[in-house]
Amino acid sequence: MVVRVGVLGCGMIAQLAHLPGLRALGELFELVAVCDSARDLAEHASAVHGNPAVYESFDMMLKAERLDAVVILNRDHFAPALTALEHGVHTLAEKPLCYTLREAEALVAASQRSGARLMVGYMKRHDPDVRRGLTEIGTMAAPHLARVHLHVGPDYGNWIIPELQAVRRTAGVPNVQDDQGRRAKVLAELGDLPDPVFTAYMEMFGVWSHDINLLRAAFPQEPTSVSASIDSSGTTLTALLSYPQDLQVVFEGTSSRQYRFEESLTVWGSEQTVAIEVSNPFLRNLPSTVRIHENGSGPGRPAAVTRTLQGSYQDAFTKQLEHFHRCVTDPSVAPLTSGEDACQDIRLMQRIIRSVSG
Numbered sequence: 001m002v003v004r005v006g007v008l009g010c011g012m013i014a015q016l017a018h019l020p021g022l023r024a025l026g027e028l029f030e031l032v033a034v035c036d037s038a039r040d041l042a043e044h045a046s047a048v049h050g051n052p053a054v055y056e057s058f059d060m061m062l063k064a065e066r067l068d069a070v071v072i073l074n075r076d077h078f079a080p081a082l083t084a085l086e087h088g089v090h091t092l093a094e095k096p097l098c099y100t101l102r103e104a105e106a107l108v109a110a111s112q113r114s115g116a117r118l119m120v121g122y123m124k125r126h127d128p129d130v131r132r133g134l135t136e137i138g139t140m141a142a143p144h145l146a147r148v149h150l151h152v153g154p155d156y157g158n159w160i161i162p163e164l165q166a167v168r169r170t171a172g173v174p175n176v177q178d179d180q181g182r183r184a185k186v187l188a189e190l191g192d193l194p195d196p197v198f199t200a201y202m203e204m205f206g207v208w209s210h211d212i213n214l215l216r217a218a219f220p221q222e223p224t225s226v227s228a229s230i231d232s233s234g235t236t237l238t239a240l241l242s243y244p245q246d247l248q249v250v251f252e253g254t255s256s257r258q259y260r261f262e263e264s265l266t267v268w269g270s271e272q273t274v275a276i277e278v279s280n281p282f283l284r285n286l287p288s289t290v291r292i293h294e295n296g297s298g299p300g301r302p303a304a305v306t307r308t309l310q311g312s313y314q315d316a317f318t319k320q321l322e323h324f325h326r327c328v329t330d331p332s333v334a335p336l337t338s339g340e341d342a343c344q345d346i347r348l349m350q351r352i353i354r355s356v357s358g
Contacts, residue, residue: 009073010036010045038170085110094121096205097342108339119335126319128312129288133276140269151262199234
């Protein structure tokens with residue numbers, strides 16, 4: 001079945017990843033329409049990607065086109081995702097799904113009412129090497145320590161992408177997000193937060209949310225205790241999470257002006273250490289790397305052995321779209337990164353932030 005899809009939001013992530021991916025998967029998707037409040041961006045996207053219909057209004061696109069699915073890539077996902085799900089349209093929303101648990105739970109409920117699938121764009125979970133690393137972690141004996149590490153440079157690490165220089169920007173007045181409205185929603189749910197703590201909260205819902213999701217994929221149980229600390233700006237955070245079976249997890253995230261991108265999950269067990277080094281996903285087809293450190297076999301004192309697994313050059317964004325197609329066309333296939341999964345991420349991120357502020 002070819003899925004008729006519309007895209008909301010024609011900015012950077014659409015131009016670099018989702019629109020090329022949809023066109024490349026022409027046997028799975030028909031790109032029917034594109035929508036952006038900046039019409040020049042939507043017209044540019046249409047001209048580059050096969051001349052689908054152009055809209056400035058998401059509601060008008062849903063009414064005018066017979067869509068099976070939408071990919072939501074605008075600045076705030078809640079309102080359009082809710083509208084799509086209430087119309088019975090399958091929805092892939094970029095991360096973060098929402099900035100509050102209340103809104104995320106409302107989207108899950110709307111999906112359950114209508115039967116339309118809700119999937120969240122944590123593309124790193126679809127990276128074949130990341131998935132292999134998670135499988136290795138799942139078979140480890142007695143994991144007792146884990147470290148999640150993230151450092152992003154300027155532009156969230158996107159300086160590394162040559163194509164970034166060719167991204168089309170709107171010639172009109174940008175439709176800037178309502179920061180005050182977003183802040184009000186967050187504070188209504190969490191209570192008053194000092195400015196650095198609020199900054200850390202918003203950082204968590206940016207690139208860091210991928211790593212929270214990756215941590216939860218490795219260790220889905222609830223931590224028994226959480227404590228966290230931030231710097232004076234809120235752009236560096238460390239957290240210590242204690243889990244059952246004597247597992248301790250250190251989460252560390254920061255950003256700087258250094259032109260470096262570092263993202264990893266390392267787990268130490270009684271017999272092995274497994275390290276997943278996640279590649280920058282905007283470098284298409286650059287594989288992530290899994291390193292397994294263990295003792296060798298043989299007589300006498302065993303040698304220390306390191307195995308490096310790097311077997312796939314498949315693009316994580318493309319693999320994500322292929323999975324979304326299966327979720328839309330096969331009722332037996334559940335989204336790997338579902339709305340319910342995103343709600344769990346938000347609960348953990350809010351717990352970390354509350355441990356800073358409280």
